[in-house]
Every structure is written in C-alpha cells, then in structure tokens.
Amino acid sequence: MTSAPLLVGDVGGTNARFALARTVEGRTVLEHFDSFPARTYPTFLEGVAAYLDGCEVRPSGGVIAVAGPVAHGAIDMTNSTWRVSEQELQTLGLDPVRLINDFEAQAWGAPVVPPDQLASLGGPDEGDPHATIAVVGPGTGFGVSALARDAQGRETALAGEGGHACFAPGDAVEDEVLRILRRRYERVSIERLICGPGLLNLHRALAEIDGRETHIDDPAQITAQALDDPNSPCGATLARFCAMLGAVAGDIALTTGARGGVYIAGGIVPRILPFIQASPFRRRFERKGRFEGYMAAIPTKVILHEHAALLGAARVALAQER
Numbered sequence: 001m002t003s004a005p006l007l008v009g010d011v012g013g014t015n016a017r018f019a020l021a022r023t024v025e026g027r028t029v030l031e032h033f034d035s036f037p038a039r040t041y042p043t044f045l046e047g048v049a050a051y052l053d054g055c056e057v058r059p060s061g062g063v064i065a066v067a068g069p070v071a072h073g074a075i076d077m078t079n080s081t082w083r084v085s086e087q088e089l090q091t092l093g094l095d096p097v098r099l100i101n102d103f104e105a106q107a108w109g110a111p112v113v114p115p116d117q118l119a120s121l122g123g124p125d126e127g128d129p130h131a132t133i134a135v136v137g138p139g140t141g142f143g144v145s146a147l148a149r150d151a152q153g154r155e156t157a158l159a160g161e162g163g164h165a166c167f168a169p170g171d172a173v174e175d176e177v178l179r180i181l182r183r184r185y186e187r188v189s190i191e192r193l194i195c196g197p198g199l200l201n202l203h204r205a206l207a208e209i210d211g212r213e214t215h216i217d218d219p220a221q222i223t224a225q226a227l228d229d230p231n232s233p234c235g236a237t238l239a240r241f242c243a244m245l246g247a248v249a250g251d252i253a254l255t256t257g258a259r260g261g262v263y264i265a266g267g268i269v270p271r272i273l274p275f276i277q278a279s280p281f282r283r284r285f286e287r288k289g290r291f292e293g294y295m296a297a298i299p300t301k302v303i304l305h306e307h308a309a310l311l312g313a314a315r316v317a318l319a320q321e322r
Contacts, residue, residue, distance in 0.1 A: 005031075005055075006317040007062030007094060009048070010102060010309035013080045013140035014038060014267075018051040019307065020059060021314035028112075028314050030307060044077075044084035049092055061096045063317040064089070065105035065309050067141060069161055075099050078141060100316060101159035102309055103145035103265070106135045108157050109312030110263045110303060111147065117305035118263075119273055122282030127261035127299050134258035135303075136162070136249050137266030138198070142191040146256040157312075162252060163191040170247050170284065173209065173240070180205040194245050196268065199223070202244075203237040223268075227275060238272065242279035245269075246300075250285040253298055261299040265309075269302050276302075 005020035008030070016038050019030040034051055041047040052058060068078040074085035089097045110133060127133070130151045137143045144162025149155050167188050169175045181188045181201060193202050199219040207214040212233070216222060225234035245264075253262050262285075269276055286295040305311070 003318070005057055005059045006314070007048075007052070007059040007064070007097075008310050008313040008317055009051075009062070009064035009066075010105065010307070010313065011038065011044070011047075011064060011077075011082070012067040012102060013077065016040075016047050017307065017310060018048070019310050019314075020055065020057075021062075021310070021317055023318055028311065028318060030310055030314060033307070038080055038082060044075075044082040045088055045092070047082075048084075048089065052092060058093065061094050061317070061320075063098045063100060063105075063313040063320070065100050065102040065313045067102045067143070070099045070101055070159070073099060096320060098316070098320065100313065101145065103135055103137065103143035104157045104159040105309040105312035105316070106137065106143065106263075106265045106303070107133070107145040107147040107312065108155075108315045109305075109308040109310070110135050110265075112311055112315065113303055113305045113308050117303065117308075119270075119277075119302040119304055121264065121277060121300040121302060122285070123261075123299040124297060125299065127297070128259040131259035132256050133260040133263060134249075134252050134256045135263045135265055136245075136252055137264060138195045138245060138268045139266035140196055142195045142198070143266065144252055146252075146258060147260075148256075149260060158256070163195070164189045166190075167193055168247075168251070170244070170287075173206075174244065176209050177202065177205040180208055190248055194241065194248060195266075199237065199241055199268075202241055203234065206237055206240065207233065223272060227272065230275065238275060239279050242272075242276045242281045243284045245276075246279075246281035246284035247287070249281075249300065250288055250295055253285075253295065254288060254291065259294075259298055261301060264300065264302045270304050273302060273304075 142163030
C-alpha cells in the first residue's frame with residue numbers, strides 16, 4: 001500500500017532542501033528532491049511555492065524543519081532574513097502543515113539513518129537502545145537536540161537552542177581565545193566558535209595568540225589548507241576546532257544523559273572525516289573527570305546521510321497523518 005505524498009523540508013541559513021515523503025509497503029520513501037541556496041528567493045513562502053509548482057502530484061500537507069526556534073507556529077530564522085508561519089504556508093494548500101526546529105528533525109532522523117551512512121568517531125558500536133541520543137552539528141550555526149527514549153519504545157524529540165549556550169574553555173589556549181572574542185562579543189556562545197563562521201573567529205584568535213598575521217577571510221580556505229597540510233596554522237586551527245567540538249559534544253551528552261549515543265550532523269564534519277577521526281575529538285569528549293568511564297561507553301558517530309533531517313521530518317509528517 002502506498003500513501004499520498006507529504007511535503008518535507010529542511011531549511012537552514014544557507015540552503016533549502018525539499019522532498020516528498022510517502023509510505024510504500026511500510027517503508028518511508030523520499031522522492032522528488034530539490035535543493036537551492038536560500039538567497040534564491042526573497043521570502044520563505046516563495047521558496048516553498050516554487051518547489052510545489054514543480055511537483056506533479058501536489059502534497060496536501062507536510063512538515064518543514066527550520067534553523068531556529070519555532071514559536072506559536074512561526075519562525076524567524078536565526079541566521080537568515082527568512083521568516084514564515086504555518087498560517088501563511090496554509091495559503092499554499094498545505095493543511096495540516098507544521099514547522100519544527102531543524103535539529104528536532106535531525107533527532108527524529110538519526111535512529112533511522114542506515115548504518116552504512118554513519119561513521120564512527122570512537123566508542124562502542126552501539127549505545128543503550130533505551131537511552132536518550134543527542135544530535136549536535138556545526139554548519140552555518142551550531143544545532144543541538146536530543147531524542148528521549150524509554151524501555152517501552154516511546155520517543156520524544158527535544159527542540160532546543162543549545163548552540164547559544166556559553167562556550168566553556170578547556171585549557172589555557174581556549175581561555176585566551178575566549179578573552180579575545182570577548183572584545184568583539186559581549187557574550188561568547190558555542191556558536192561563535194564551533195560552526196563555519198566560528199572557524200574563522202577561532203583562526204584569527206589563534207593567530208593573535210601566536211603573534212602572526214592572517215589574511216584568510218573564508219572558513220573554506222581554512223579547511224582546504226588544513227586538509228592539504230595538517231601541520232600548517234590552518235591545520236592547528238582545525239585540530240583545535242575538532243577538540244572543542246568533542247568537548248561540547250561530551251557536555252551535551254552529560255546534560256541529556258545520552259547513553260544511546262551522540263550523533264554529529266551538519267555540513268562541516270562529513271567533509272573533514274579522516275581529519276576529525278585522527279584529531280583530539282574523542283579524547284576531549286571523554287575527558288570529563290570522574291565521569292570518564294561513563295563517557296567511554298557512549299558511541300560517537302557522524303551522520304553521512306545527506307537528507308537525515310528530511311527523514312526526521314518525514315517521520316513526524318507521516319505520524320501526524322495516522
């Protein structure tokens with residue numbers, strides 16, 4: 001049996017991705033993918049309308065995951081000028097339609113990502129199947145969510161804004177990085193350092209600490225040079241970035257009790273996979289004092305699946321149809 005298609009979306013500060021989700025013989029199937037830079041359309045509604053106009057079978061409802069907090073059925077995106085409400089989306093013929101946080105969708109999607117679309121960053125192969133999992137990810141910003149699970153198979157996704165929690169330095173170098181960034185920002189959050197723009201902030205701060213100049217103004221340059229020469233200043237920046245990501249991922253695992261595992265999502269880490277696997281990421285993840293044994297039992301994995309958030313949005317959309 002095949003269900004009618006539903007719209008699913010994953011809209012971030014840089015890109016917008018859409019697909020149609022349906023159930024085919026009990027399996028969730030995604031089809032009619034489209035992706036475009038968010039700047040292509042002046043408004044969120046125009047972007048969704050353009051996608052729908054290209055669909056042979058127009059969906060009647062759906063779920064769109066968006067980068068930022070959803071309040072009263074509306075979103076004002078954190079790293080974009082786009083804003084939209086569920087009520088506005090209904091004018092396109094989508095009813096019911098729901099907006100959810102993008103990392104809430106990642107949390108729903110993480111457990112159903114095929115094993116061959118996951119890469120290990122250390123720890124055991126499997127975590128506690130009845131325990132919470134956490135999902136974190138550096139991209140345009142820094143996303144955080146968790147999927148609470150229990151022994152009865154019940155699941156609840158937690159939509160949060162953990163990327164805007166305060167950054168906690170882990171050594172003297174990071175103390176200095178924090179001091180330097182405080183000259184620019186009144187408050188230094190995780191997202192000021194562990195994301196694409198944050199990588200540039202980190203590189204400039206480390207250059208100042210080392211007493212050298214840097215003329216790099218694009219995070220992609222840092223990544224490219226680091227992968228080409230891990231012993232370069234850019235290599236040192238990326239290694240520090242990976243270490244700090246490990247520390248933050250560990251903090252979130254402790255906070256959420258994520259003994260089921262921590263999944264790394266977002267666009268950056270899959271592109272630097274061999275580098276981060278050789279980095280201090282896992283060492284900093286486990287370095288939690290009296291809780292090192294607790295942390296050692298938690299698997300850390302990278303989500304390689306390009307459409308994990310769409311899988312999560314599809315789970316929510318298809319569930320609300322039942």
